[in-house]
Amino acid sequence: MSTSSKSLLIPIGVRGMRSLDREKFNRNITAPVLKVSGEKLSKITQICKTYFLKMENFKPVQNLVDQCNENLNKCIYFDPNKVTNWTDIPDNIRTSLKQYDIDEKNFDLFDLTLTYNNFKFDTIFKAVLPENEEIVSSFSHIGHIIHLNLRDHLLEYRWLIGQVLLDKIKNCRTVVNKTYVIDNTYRNFNMEVIAGDEDFIVTVKENKCNFQFDFSKVYWNPRLCKEHERILELLKPGDVLFDVFCGVGPFAIPAAKKNCRVFANDLNPESYKWLNLNAKQNKIKADIFRSFNMDGKEFIQKIFKCYILNVCNEKDKIDDGAKIHITMNLPAIAVEFLKYFRGLIKETDLKDKFNSEIIVHVYCFTVGENHTAIAKQLVNENFGTDVSPYILNVFNVRNVSPKKEMMRVSFKLTKEFIFDTNCISEETNEPPCKIQCTRKTEE
Structure with a gap:
């Protein structure tokens, strides 16, 4: 297969986008399919499931209306990065399919339109954000809040990043970016809401206990x-x-x-x-x-x-x-x-x-x-x-x-x-200092 096929399932023409335009993620591709009967579907899917086209909000097995053969009422979409023609399927797989009367006559190519809803957030970020630079590699999920610590070169993309995560992460209602490192006694930090609601009261379950708190005012990692x-x-x-x-x-x-x-x-x-x-x-x-x-x-x-x-x-x-x-x-x-x-x-x-x-x-x-x-x-x-x-x-x-x-x-x-008698205790009659340190610290 040619190396150019590796980009078939990645959005194109969106590099540098700063304000999210979902329509621009539409991409027309040609996808290989295998047309089969419903009676044989379960056996056939077990044989070739590693070649399925796996995208968000997309079912690789779909109903089919074949006017030439009414028995072929199902189609299986293959990943075009793995298969472009019948001979791309390994010999042993084709031999196994032959046992169920599946051969090259069942193979076809269908036109397919991928949309914003079919791409995962990391795929979108790779297509949009600057090449050869660190992208959004990790984030924290605290209750309904996604917490980011964006590098300087990503700040101009923060509104797009926030909206994409809001769209793609289940149960996310708020996306925040830490605006600077922790620099006060209480270890909380200033944050900017870059998508969603300004709601910082979260509930988190950990070690069989429920914790509720205001994420903007306390520390939680x-x-x-x-x-x-x-x-x-x-x-x-x-x-x-x-x-x-x-x-x-x-x-x-x-x-x-x-x-x-x-x-x-x-x-x-x-x-x-x-x-x-x-x-x-x-x-x-x-x-x-x-x-x-x-x-x-x-x-x-x-x-x-x-x-x-x-x-x-x-x-x-x-x-x-x-x-x-x-x-x-x-x-x-x-x-x-x-x-x-x-x-x-x-x-x-x-x-x-x-x-x-x-x-x-x-x-x-x-x-x-x-x-x-x-x-x-x-x-x-x-x-x-x-x-x-x-x-x-x-x-x-x-x-x-x-x-x-x-x-x-x-x-x-x-x-x-x-009880170390050789140590001079620092305890005095004066009240202890309420603020031990105010240096800048990282999370």
């Missing part, structure tokens, strides 16, 4: 679903979870569902609002779930510290064999909060009264070649001492950009660290 699941698999009923930067609760809510005791915190008042709503809607028991709207430093120095002291003084208890897990999913700056655990408790006489295992799961961004080594170094530098002997796992969560990864370091926070 569907690419972290599997990571949430990994941590939840480590938690057992009776365990205790301190979620320092909990967002709307993707760790905290499912953990409470597993009958873990949960202390969930987020500085963003919008996240705090939706966290509590999600706890209520998922029927989380109030006696095992507490929520806080604090800076991470304050949460560690007050809530976590108070719990450890209460356990030591027998004012609170933890089940025998249960573990305490601390999740710190704020990868741009979470490691900077590790220092608040060292020397947190000055009452060293209580040290021997605490015997529960504490595991910290801290997230960070790494840039370079050896991401495992870089992640360990970040943890050690920010913790203020070498925790390498206590590291349980260094896990690559996801790729963020070329040479940049999101990593998770899980390590044991021993009581020797918490």
Whole structure:
């Protein structure tokens, strides 16, 4: 077959289109067909289904009115990129078809008009957007919202891109483009609606829980679903979870569902609002779930510290064999909060009264070649001492950009660290700073 046939199922004449004109995607092609009887259809389709013409909103098997042979009442459309004549069909396939009296006399060519409705969104983008440039390769689907992070060279096409996705993605009602990287304490970002309704209230199901939130005011990344699941698999009923930067609760809510005791915190008042709503809607028991709207430093120095002291003084208890897990999913700056655990408790006489295992799961961004080594170094530098002997796992969560990864370091926070008398605690009588960092960070 000639190489020119490779373009038969791609729109032509639309390169550079910025305002969507659906009529211009119409394309007339000649498609090979196989005319068969309905009685033999099921057997024949099994033989040659790999050659079917597969397009959106198109049925490769259709009814046929053949005035020359009324028994041939079905036709099968083949992909013209694979077949242009009878001999393009491999010998073994033709031999199998011969058993059902199907041969070259059943082969024909029909004129066919493809329209905008027949092309997938990625095919449209390849035909419209600049050649030899990165196109829309990925996006996030959050409830009814499609979330894009378009490169600069695609911004002039954003209205077309948004409308195409609105047309093509099932259950999509809103398409937004992030206008710049996250650059505030609450990790939300400015966005531009490029198609559909200005409706940011979404409902997402993850790990058997429903989460509702305003996507324009809180942080949610569907690419972290599997990571949430990994941590939840480590938690057992009776365990205790301190979620320092909990967002709307993707760790905290499912953990409470597993009958873990949960202390969930987020500085963003919008996240705090939706966290509590999600706890209520998922029927989380109030006696095992507490929520806080604090800076991470304050949460560690007050809530976590108070719990450890209460356990030591027998004012609170933890089940025998249960573990305490601390999740710190704020990868741009979470490691900077590790220092608040060292020397947190000055009452060293209580040290021997605490015997529960504490595991910290801290997230960070790494840039370079050896991401495992870089992640360990970040943890050690920010913790203020070498925790390498206590590291349980260094896990690559996801790729963020070329040479940049999101990593998770899980390590044991021993009581020797918490009751470290050699460490000068940064706790003061002054209220903790409400805004820990306002540097620009990537999602």
